[in-house]
Amino acid sequence: MRNRFAKLLGAAAVPTLALGLLALSPTMYRALAQDATAEATAAATSAPAAAGWTTYTDDMVDGKVILPARASALPESCPPPKPKDHYTIAMSQANKAEPWRTAMNQQLEAEAQAEGFDIVFADAAQDNAKQVSDIENFLTQGVDLLVVSPNEAAPLTDEINKVWNACIPVIVLDRNITNTDYSMFIGANNVAIGTSAGQYVAKWCKDNNLSPCNVLELRGLEGAPPAKDRGDGFRAGIADNPDVKIIASQNADWLREKAVPAADAMLSANENVNVIFGHNDPMAEGAYLAAQSAGRDLSKILFVGIDGLPSADGGIESVLQNRIGVTFVYPTGGKQAIQWAKRILTQDVVPPLWVELPFSSIDPSNAQDVCNTYACPDATTGGATEATPEATAAS
Numbered sequence: 450m451r452n453r454f455a456k457l458l459g460a461a462a463v464p465t466l467a468l469g470l471l472a473l474s475p476t477m478y479r480a481l482a483q484d485a486t487a488e489a490t491a492a493a494t495s496a497p498a499a500a501g502w503t504t505y506t507d508d509m510v511d512g513k514v515i516l517p518a519r520a521s522a523l524p525e526s527c528p529p530p531k532p533k534d535h536y537t538i539a540m541s542q543a544n545k546a547e548p549w550r551t552a553m554n555q556q557l558e559a560e561a562q563a564e565g566f567d568i569v570f571a572d573a574a575q576d577n578a579k580q581v582s583d584i585e586n587f588l589t590q591g592v593d594l595l596v597v598s599p600n601e602a603a604p605l606t607d608e609i610n611k612v613w614n615a616c617i618p619v620i621v622l623d624r625n626i627t628n629t630d631y632s633m634f635i636g637a638n639n640v641a642i643g644t645s646a647g648q649y650v651a652k653w654c655k656d657n658n659l660s661p662c663n664v665l666e667l668r669g670l671e672g673a674p675p676a677k678d679r680g681d682g683f684r685a686g687i688a689d690n691p692d693v694k695i696i697a698s699q700n701a702d703w704l705r706e707k708a709v710p711a712a713d714a715m716l717s718a719n720e721n722v723n724v725i726f727g728h729n730d731p732m733a734e735g736a737y738l739a740a741q742s743a744g745r746d747l748s749k750i751l752f753v754g755i756d757g758l759p760s761a762d763g764g765i766e767s768v769l770q771n772r773i774g775v776t777f778v779y780p781t782g783g784k785q786a787i788q789w790a791k792r793i794l795t796q797d798v799v800p801p802l803w804v805e806l807p808f809s810s811i812d813p814s815n816a817q818d819v820c821n822t823y824a825c826p827d828a829t830t831g832g833a834t835e836a837t838p839e840a841t842a843a844s
């Protein structure tokens with residue numbers, strides 16, 4: 450199937466294509482990237498590397514290239530990073546208090562340590578202004594590379610661009626900003642995850658002969674792209690079953706403590722509720738608590754989440770313990786970020802502009818296997834059968 454992205458890339462023989470892509474609006478970028486099929490990705494062509502830089506090779510990519518490499522990882526006027534004895538990577542985290550973000554930080558730290566980099570962290574505690582000043586501090590300190598997972602896109606874009614324009618490589622993780630003035634973006638496809646969640650719900654409602662099948666939605670922070678993407682994807686995923694209806698939707702900013710009252714209010718207003726979709730596992734767990742307090746029959750409601758952490762309070766255990774019915778492993782990208790940082794800083798490699806990480810679903814049919822694979826507390830085998838970054842992060 451040829452889509453818009455593939456058509457655009459049909460012009461890939463033009464050497465300036467990748468730079469030409471920069472003229473697209475962020476919305477177009479997102480639409481194109483979301484449309485990207487394997488065919489389109491295969492057709493993506495990197496720009497020739499500028500003097501002093503080398504373009505990445507396919508074996509470096511742990512995922513799928515959505516946007517190819519530009520001529521360099523920095524603005525054209527910047528030289529490639531100078532060789533040094535010691536590098537300091539800065540990590541600006543949106544909110545360390547959330548379990549998935551703690552796992553991301555742990556993974557970054559472990560990988561940085563393994564590679565011999567110093568890494569310094571700042572926690573914005575879900576405050577955009579604090580995250581701007583955290584990044585400004587890193588700029589003043591003169592760190593070698595910035596990794597950033599933005600709280601919200603628009604308020605962080607200028608500051609992130611400023612670092613990149615100061616010739617410091619920037620890797621944006623998980624939540625994108627509104628332009629591509631950075632070295633690279635690494636994250637999973639939240640539209641696809643939302644669509645998978647919606648399709649699971651559509652089938653579950655059908656299998657249970659529910660007509661109508663009423664859904665409550667707990668949304669993530671509105672200015673964070675994954676919230677919109679997961680919500681949009683979910684709506685596309687349920688479209689095949691007209692019995693599925695989203696009867697109420699509230700924002701709980703990704704937080705379990707906000708999800709409890711939000712779910713409580715929606716449950717009070719709606720007697721017949723069959724599914725609760727939380728944009729992440731903490732909100733799905735908060736909804737479970739609210740439904741429990743409201744005296745609902747919990748065995749009749751499907752709770753849907755996203756994150757699938759292997760920790761004691763994470764999504765894999767929740768599925769094994771019959772609270773969350775389905776969740777999705779949402780990779781943190783911490784390990785990949787450090788590996789790309791190493792290539793950019795020490796080998797002058799130009800990374801792809803956008804790398805998409807894979808995700809997978811967890812429901813009762815595979816939860817024990819996933820638990821064994823990621824060494825979650827209820828693993829029945831002697832530990833991880835596969836050394837995974839997520840498992841390392843949680844252990």
Ligand code: FRU
Binds near residue numbers: 756
């Ligand atoms: C943590 C978190 C995760 C979620 C991700 C989306 O802040 O809410 O639970 O999957 O951010 O960006």
